[in-house]
Amino acid sequence: MEPLELLECSSPLAREPLDGEQAAGVARVFKALGDPVRLRILSIVASHQGGEACVCDLSAAFDLSQPTISHHLKVLKEVGLLTSERRASWVYYRIVPETLAELSALLSVPATV
Amino acid sequence: MEPLELLECSSPLAREPLDGEQAAGVARVFKALGDPVRLRILSIVASHQGGEACVCDLSAAFDLSQPTISHHLKVLKEVGLLTSERRASWVYYRIVPETLAELSALLSVPATV
DNA sequence: TGTCGATATCAATATATGTCGATATCGATG
DNA sequence: CATCGATATCGACATATATTGATATCGACA
Numbered sequence: 001m002e003p004l005e006l007l008e009c010s011s012p013l014a015r016e017p018l019d020g021e022q023a024a025g026v027a028r029v030f031k032a033l034g035d036p037v038r039l040r041i042l043s044i045v046a047s048h049q050g051g052e053a054c055v056c057d058l059s060a061a062f063d064l065s066q067p068t069i070s071h072h073l074k075v076l077k078e079v080g081l082l083t084s085e086r087r088a089s090w091v092y093y094r095i096v097p098e099t100l101a102e103l104s105a106l107l108s109v110p111a112t113v
Numbered sequence: 114m115e116p117l118e119l120l121e122c123s124s125p126l127a128r129e130p131l132d133g134e135q136a137a138g139v140a141r142v143f144k145a146l147g148d149p150v151r152l153r154i155l156s157i158v159a160s161h162q163g164g165e166a167c168v169c170d171l172s173a174a175f176d177l178s179q180p181t182i183s184h185h186l187k188v189l190k191e192v193g194l195l196t197s198e199r200r201a202s203w204v205y206y207r208i209v210p211e212t213l214a215e216l217s218a219l220l221s222v223p224a225t226v
Numbered sequence: 227t228g229t230c231g232a233t234a235t236c237a238a239t240a241t242a243t244g245t246c247g248a249t250a251t252c253g254a255t256g
Numbered sequence: 257c258a259t260c261g262a263t264a265t266c267g268a269c270a271t272a273t274a275t276t277g278a279t280a281t282c283g284a285c286a
Contacts, residue, residue, distance in 0.1 A: 012159075013152075013155055013156045013159045013160070013213070014156070014159035014160050014208070015160060016156070016160050017153060017156045017157045017160055017174075018152055018153050018156045019153075020149065020153070023149035023150075023152040023153045023156075024149045026149075026152055027146070027147050027148055027149040027151075027152050028147075030143050030144075030146035030147040030152070031143075031144070031147030031148070032147075033140070033143035033146075033147070034140050034141075034143040034144030034145070034146070034147040035140055035144070035243090035244080036133065036136035036137045036139075036140040037136075037244085038140075039126075039131055039136040039139055039140050039143070040130060040131050040132075040133070040136045042126055043126045043127070043129070043130045043131045043136075044130045046125075046126045046127035047126070047127050047128060047129050047130055054262090054263095055262075055263060055264095056262075056263090059263095061130075064244095064245075064246090065245070065246055065247080066262085066263075066264090067245080067246065067247080067248095067263090067264080067265080067266090068244070068245055068246070069263095070263065070264055070265085071243095071244075071245080071264090071265095072244090073263095073264095074264080074265095086252090086253085086263090088253070088254070089252085089253055089254065089261065089262050089263085090262070090263085091262080091263060091264090095127070097222040100126070100220045100221075100222050101220075101221070101222050103220045104217045104218075104220040104221045104222070105217075107213045107214075107216045107217040107220070108213075108214070108217045109210040109213050109214050109217070148273090148274080150274085167232090168232075168233060168234095169232075169233095172233095177274095177275075177276095178275070178276055178277080179232085179233075179234090180233090180234080180235080180236095180275080180276065180277080180278095181274070181275055181276070182233095183233065183234055183235085184234090184235095184273095184274075184275080185274090186233095186234095187234080187235095188273095199233090199282085199283085201283070201284070202231065202232055202233085202282085202283055202284065203232070203233085204232080204233060204234090227286100228285100228286090229284100229285090229286085230283105230284085230285085230286100231282105231283095231284085232281100232282085232283085232284105233280100233281080233282080233283105234279100234280080234281070234282095235278105235279080235280065235281085236277105236278085236279075236280085237276100237277095237278090237279100238275100238276085238277095239274100239275085239276090240273100240274090240275085241272100241273080241274080241275100242271100242272080242273070242274090243270100243271080243272070243273090244269105244270090244271080244272090245268100245269085245270085245271100246267100246268090246269090247266105247267095247268095248265105248266085248267090249264100249265080249266075249267105250263100250264080250265070250266090251262100251263080251264070251265085252261105252262085252263085252264095253260105253261095253262090253263105254259100254260085254261090254262105255258105255259085255260085255261105256257100256258090256259080256260100
């Protein structure tokens with residue numbers, strides 16, 4: 001649930017081998033990113049006016065059922081890539097920049113060795 | 114096969130929504146990263162002496178069968194995260210820093226909006 | 227050329243995942 | 257309080273994936 005705890009290591013992959021536990025935590029997040037629909041959801045939310053989008057915005061962008069979108073949102077939320085807030089009848093999703101930043105750092109390539 | 118063609122876009126996710134084709138290409142790579150064994154393989158190769166590791170080094174690091182390691186190496190190679198070179202009886206794997214760099218850029222968070 | 231060690235491929239299987247229709251929840255509003 | 261629209265959950269199913277033992281390939285070497 002706590003995104004930062006999921007990753008627990010943000011030094012580049014090349015620094016030292018991940019142990020099993022670290023790898024399992026990081027893999028959960030990458031697995032969530034490993035679906036085209038979820039990537040598009042993330043990019044829509046991230047680039048949306050005000051940094052947030054409601055489910056209705058997202059559903060409209062896909063040719064998929066509402067439960068399917070809801071499922072993908074849940075996956076992204078569970079790994080700490082999105083947060084949600086209910087306001088009136090609508091639920092708004094935002095990206096968690098810290099999680100993206102940690103993944104970005106993990107993949108960053110230290111000056112060619 | 115061509116790592117750069119797989120991604121085809123390295124501007125941050127927040128810049129503009131990915132179209133279906135871009136998302137599919139990027140998702141393939143993230144899906145490959147979404148497995149703990151493959152993440153550990155990558156980190157072992159990346160942090161190994163000389164920037165490369167042979168399959169024997171990798172097999173020794175896991176409690177998995179040799180075909181399983183071979184399978185994961187193939188997946189990582191197919192999405193452009195690893196390259197391989199045969200020298201004598203051994204096959205050596207190296208990371209493809211360009212692919213990691215593109216993913217890193219894609220996840221980089223532009224100054225908080 | 228025949229054998230051996232290292233790696234890849236194949237076939238099979240158990241599990242995980244994406245998708246959907248049906249249904250439940252929840253806030254707003256009459 | 258009854259209803260309606262928005263979103264989440266549930267159950268089911270088809271497909272994808274991780275893993276393995278058996279086997280093939282391929283280079284080295286006697």
